[in-house]
Amino acid sequence: MELEELTRFERARLLGARAIQISMGAKPLVEIKDSLDPIDIAYKELKEGVLPLDVIRNE
16 A cells, blocks of 8 residues: 555554564564664655555445
């Protein structure tokens, strides 16, 4: 799912869930340069389209 298609609530949930995974030892899927903050890493994964989570909507 594209970054623009997500609501702010979906984006927050995805970033939070992935940040927890990273803080618990999951390997980042992007190159880390500036920040070691799990939320920053999760946001970079989301922007680059490699976030290993997805949103399933029941519409």
